[in-house]
Amino acid sequence: xxxxxxxxxxxxxxxxxxxxxxxxxxxxxxxxxxxxxxxxxxxxxxxxxxxxxxxxxxxxxxxxxxxxxxxxxxxxxxxxxxxxxxxxxxxxxxxxxxxxxxxxxxxxxxxxxxxxxxxxxxxxxxxxxxxxxxxxxxxxxxxxxxxxxxxxxxxxxxxxxxxxxxxxxxxxxxxxxxxxxxxxxxxxxxxxxxxxxxxxxxxxxxxxxxxxxxxxxxxxxxxxxxxxxxxxxxxxxxxxxxxxxxxxxxxxxxxxxxxxxxxxxxxxxxxxxxxxxxxxxxxx
Numbered sequence: 001x002x003x004x005x006x007x008x009x010x011x012x013x014x015x016x017x018x019x020x021x022x023x024x025x026x027x028x029x030x031x032x033x034x035x036x037x038x039x040x041x042x043x044x045x046x047x048x049x050x051x052x053x054x055x056x057x058x059x060x061x062x063x064x065x066x067x068x069x070x071x072x073x074x075x076x077x078x079x080x081x082x083x084x085x086x087x088x089x090x091x092x093x094x095x096x097x098x099x100x101x102x103x104x105x106x107x108x109x110x111x112x113x114x115x116x117x118x119x120x121x122x123x124x125x126x127x128x129x130x131x132x133x134x135x136x137x138x139x140x141x142x143x144x145x146x147x148x149x150x151x152x153x154x155x156x157x158x159x160x161x162x163x164x165x166x167x168x169x170x171x172x173x174x175x176x177x178x179x180x181x182x183x184x185x186x187x188x189x190x191x192x193x194x195x196x197x198x199x200x201x202x203x204x205x206x207x208x209x210x211x212x213x214x215x216x217x218x219x220x221x222x223x224x225x226x227x228x229x230x231x232x233x234x235x236x237x238x239x240x241x242x243x244x245x246x247x248x249x250x251x252x253x254x255x256x257x258x259x260x261x262x263x264x265x266x267x268x269x270x271x272x273x274x275x276x277x278x279x280x281x282x283x284x
């Protein structure tokens with residue numbers, strides 16, 4: 001309809017929304033196509049705000065695929081454009097995404113640097129949704145550096161803020177982080193108490209749509225339950241492995257290899273699945 005009416009702004013926005021739907025279902029190649037179309041329309045209109053958003057979205061595609069260098073290049077390009085047009089809101093989300101990419105490629109200290117800048121902007125813009133997300137990212141980065149007290153504080157802040165703004169699907173990620181902190185401290189009972197809330201969320205039909213790494217949440221449930229010798233641990237590994245397969249299947253061979261090898265969570269799921277298979281064979 002937008003094309004028939006010649007409304008290029010609605011056309012670009014709708015293409016972007018198609019991209020969001022595709023990425024939520026793990027259809028990264030499809031999402032990339034939609035975002036590229038939206039970017040072309042935005043540029044033809046001279047809409048630099050929308051152009052910046054589509055560059056950010058294309059960076060997210062590369063980030064999800066594990067192509068972190070390409071993702072960071074896109075986010076940097078988006079930041080340059082945001083600076084030119086004075087778009088601080090877009091810049092805050094680009095910084096957030098840069099923090100995620102840095103963390104996933106093993107640069108936890110760099111991730112904290114980007115996340116700290118994102119948090120400063122989120123505070124200035126009074127964006128509580130972004131503040132909650134950045135707290136979670138900071139939790140991941142501090143945990144990777146072994147800074148457990150700082151990680152715990154960040155995860156707790158993320159849980160509280162997500163609940164305050166009623167983002168029902170989001171608390172399981174920082175809650176899983178708190179469970180991992182408890183495990184790292186040798187507190188299996190504490191880890192089980194945290195993960196029991198996440199399991200109950202799933203059992204009650206809750207989703208984790210919108211979280212940065214839903215597969216990591218399933219993997220954490222598996223690892224905590226396995227450490228406590230709980231029988232449901234295999235159930236969550238199977239969920240993670242099945243969802244990973246669904247997301248990998250539509251990719252071409254090169255992208256699939258990158259997606260499975262480069263993304264830390266995906267690699268960990270495959271390793272856990274293979275270890276489980278060897279253990280089952282050994283018991284026969």
